[in-house]
Structure formats: C-alpha cells, structure tokens
Amino acid sequence: MKLMRGYRFRREAFTMLRAFLLVFLGAFAVEAFSDWARGRSLDIPMTALGVSALIFMLLAAVLLVIDAMIRAHERKHGVQYPAQRATEP
Numbered sequence: 001m002k003l004m005r006g007y008r009f010r011r012e013a014f015t016m017l018r019a020f021l022l023v024f025l026g027a028f029a030v031e032a033f034s035d036w037a038r039g040r041s042l043d044i045p046m047t048a049l050g051v052s053a054l055i056f057m058l059l060a061a062v063l064l065v066i067d068a069m070i071r072a073h074e075r076k077h078g079v080q081y082p083a084q085r086a087t088e089p
Contacts, residue, residue: 010070013066013067014063017063028045028049
C-alpha cells in the first residue's frame with residue numbers, strides 16, 4: 001500500500017469538496033427554480049441551503065484540521081515511505 005503525501009491529500013480533498021459543492025448547488029438551484037415556477041415559497045429551500053452551508057463549513061473545518069495535523073507530522077518527522085519491494089515497479 002502506498003502512502004499519500006500531505007499535499008496530495010489536500011489537493012484531492014479540496015477537489016472532491018469543490019466538485020460536491022458544485023453538484024449540490026446546481027441541484028439546489030434546479031429544485032429552487034422548480035419550486036419558484038410552481039408558485040411555492042422559497043423559505044424552506046433557503047433554510048435548507050443555510051443549514052447545509054453550516055454543514056459544509058464544518059466539513060471544511062475538519063479537512064483543515066486534518067491538513068494541519070499532516071503538515072505538523074511532516075515537519076516533525078519528515079516524509080517517510082516504506083522501502084519498495086523487488087516485485088513493485
């Protein structure tokens with residue numbers, strides 16, 4: 001099993017979070033437009049968007065804490081990888 005460097009983890013985590021947010025906001029926009037076209041109030045969708053924004057901020061905070069822990073570990077111990085086996089490329 002190969003280990004993942006900290007910068008790669010950050011890049012992958014933020015890329016996935018960005019893609020998820022774009023898909024979520026796109027789906028939210030379609031659903032809100034559908035409700036608006038039917039003449040429904042946008043109070044519930046706006047409340048749902050606010051609650052989900054808080055959840056996303058919490059998720060981003062968790063990712064930043066994990067990132068800080070990885071950086072601190074790499075500064076303290078350096079980046080260490082297991083020796084390659086003869087059968088691995």
